[in-house]
Amino acid sequence: MAWFDSLLKRLKYREATLAWTALGRLSLLASIALSLPGCASFGPSSVDRDRFDYINAIASSWKQQTLLNIVKMRYADTPVFLEVGQIISGYQLQGAVTVSGTLNSASAVGDIVNLGSAATYTDRPTITYTPLTGAHFIQVLMTPIPPPALFRLIEQGWPVDMLLQVGVQSINGISNHKGGARGSAMDPDFAALLAAFQRLQASGALGLRVEVSPETKQEGTVMVISRKDLPPEVEADRKLVRKLLGLRTDVQEFKVVYGSVPEKDDVVAVQTRSGLQILNLLGSTVEVPPEHIAELRTYPTFQESEGARSLPPLIRVHADNLLPDNAFAAVKYRDYWYWIDDRDFRSKGVFSFLMIIMTLAEKGEKVQPPVVTIQGN
Numbered sequence: 291m292a293w294f295d296s297l298l299k300r301l302k303y304r305e306a307t308l309a310w311t312a313l314g315r316l317s318l319l320a321s322i323a324l325s326l327p328g329c330a331s332f333g334p335s336s337v338d339r340d341r342f343d344y345i346n347a348i349a350s351s352w353k354q355q356t357l358l359n360i361v362k363m364r365y366a367d368t369p370v371f372l373e374v375g376q377i378i379s380g381y382q383l384q385g386a387v388t389v390s391g392t393l394n395s396a397s398a399v400g401d402i403v404n405l406g407s408a409a410t411y412t413d414r415p416t417i418t419y420t421p422l423t424g425a426h427f428i429q430v431l432m433t434p435i436p437p438p439a440l441f442r443l444i445e446q447g448w449p450v451d452m453l454l455q456v457g458v459q460s461i462n463g464i465s466n467h468k469g470g471a472r473g474s475a476m477d478p479d480f481a482a483l484l485a486a487f488q489r490l491q492a493s494g495a496l497g498l499r500v501e502v503s504p505e506t507k508q509e510g511t512v513m514v515i516s517r518k519d520l521p522p523e524v525e526a527d528r529k530l531v532r533k534l535l536g537l538r539t540d541v542q543e544f545k546v547v548y549g550s551v552p553e554k555d556d557v558v559a560v561q562t563r564s565g566l567q568i569l570n571l572l573g574s575t576v577e578v579p580p581e582h583i584a585e586l587r588t589y590p591t592f593q594e595s596e597g598a599r600s601l602p603p604l605i606r607v608h609a610d611n612l613l614p615d616n617a618f619a620a621v622k623y624r625d626y627w628y629w630i631d632d633r634d635f636r637s638k639g640v641f642s643f644l645m646i647i648m649t650l651a652e653k654g655e656k657v658q659p660p661v662v663t664i665q666g667n
Contacts, residue, residue, distance in 0.1 A: 316341070339381050348374055353619040354626040356645055360607065361621065361628045363573030365588050366471070369566075371422035378416040400495060431565040434645065436499050437546050438509040440562055444491070445498040448643075451488040456568060456640065456648060460561040462535045463551050469571030471589040478532050481601055486527040488532075490515070493524045511546035513558055565648045572644065579626060587624075605637045606630070 351374075359369035422430060440457050444450045459466050464483060467476035490496035497514035514527055515537075532539055538555045549559040563571070574592055582588050611618055613627045618638050620629035630637050 300564050309404075344377055352645060354621045356641070357619045357630070358608070358621045358623060358629065360569055360573050360605075361623050363470075363569045364576045364578060365582075365624070368589050369569060371427075371431075372419045373422060375418035375420045376416070389661045398531065406599045431569075434548065435562040436509070437548050437560050437562055438511045440560075440647075441498045441513075441546060445500065449488065450491045450496065451482045451484040452604075452640065452643070454484055454487065455555070455601065455642065456565055456571075458560055459563050459567070460550055462559050464534065469567075469574035469592075472590040473574055475592075477599070483531065483534050484601070486530045489524060489527045490531065493520060495520055495524060495528060513546050514542060515544070517542055527565075568644060568647065572605050572640075574609075575603040575605060576628065579609055582624070602636075605640045606634055607637075613618055 308343075355371065359371070360370055362549045404437075427464070435457050440453060444453055454461070455466065459468070461480070461483065464480045465474070465477045466480050486497060494520070495516040497513065497516065499512045501510050502514060503510060515531065521527065531537070535558060536555055537544060537558070539557045540666050544556055544558050546558045546560055546564065550561045552559040576586050578591075607628050607630055608614075609626045609628050611626065614629060614631075615633045617627075617629040618632040618634070619641065620627055622628075631642055632638070
């Protein structure tokens with residue numbers, strides 16, 4: 291900085307002091323430029339912040355996408371899914387410091403030093419999306435949930451009545467409720483079966499075991515109805531389950547297979563639902579504006595026959611012109627807001643479980659997202 295040395299030689303002591311003070315201001319401005327809000331940390335220190343922000347964003351968009359597809363099924367609209375393939379965060383910080391001066395000892399104001407700084411912070415995340423199409427669409431949405439995957443959740447303590455009500459269409463020929471425009475009521479025996487299974491699970495008398503065949507290497511499920519002494523009311527449930535399913539009374543373990551009708555009396559045939567069937571089922575319970583039904587934009591809500599034994603709706607999705615403040619998940623469709631109340635714990639549980647259960651139909655490798663190359667500066 292030869293010009294700056296010349297400046298110090300020509301200035302008096304007071305002027306030199308002011309110049310050094312200005313140099314201090316230069317350092318301060320440079321420090322401020324490099325510590326602008328939001329750009330103080332890069333590299334490893336940004337992992338916690340970025341991961342947390344992206345997790346929240348992905349979770350929120352996943353809920354909106356799932357809710358939108360439930361509502362679209364009610365209107366016979368096409369469900370569309372986009373999966374987030376890759377997220378690449380790219381940051382760039384550019385700074386500039388300018389120094390200019392006027393050397394004029396004859397001036398009344400003396401020599402003048404002008405200092406300036408500028409900084410530019412750029413955040414350019416690269417996000418790739420993979421549409422769910424073709425074979426992957428069929429695999430995830432149209433393939434029935436494998437019974438071992440479903441019953442493994444029961445084995446881990448998930449409520450058996452909720453899992454069977456959502457994920458099973460029939461057990462040993464006893465039919466569950468069918469959703470959609472041509473929906474049908476639940477068989478009364480299916481409702482009785484769910485209640486009995488729930489009480490048996492709570493008492494510890496119902497057990498499940500997932501086994502892998504050494505010959506075929508395929509998973510299989512065994513349902514165990516304990517023979518231990520039980521209270522009279524639980525014993526009644528055990529007898530009821532055997533009676534409704536037509537199971538032998540002298541057998542404790544029963545093989546669970548996929549199908550509508552069992553071949554033997556020591557087998558439980560379970561016809562599981564696909565992801566598309568579950569979306570259709572939940573869509574049939576969505577609250578819709580009356581004018582949409584009158585205009586034939588959607589079908590009327592299914593009404594149980596008088597005196598029929600029915601269970602409460604699996605999920606309650608409300609419709610309103612305005613977005614409420616207490617929404618757990620909300621999406622706008624056809625000029626209406628469709629939302630799940632954050633205080634409706636049952637609906638939240640079923641909705642969250644749906645997002646988990648949709649992945650149970652996946653097997654094999656996913657469609658690989660495109661490879662993204664980020665060129666360095």
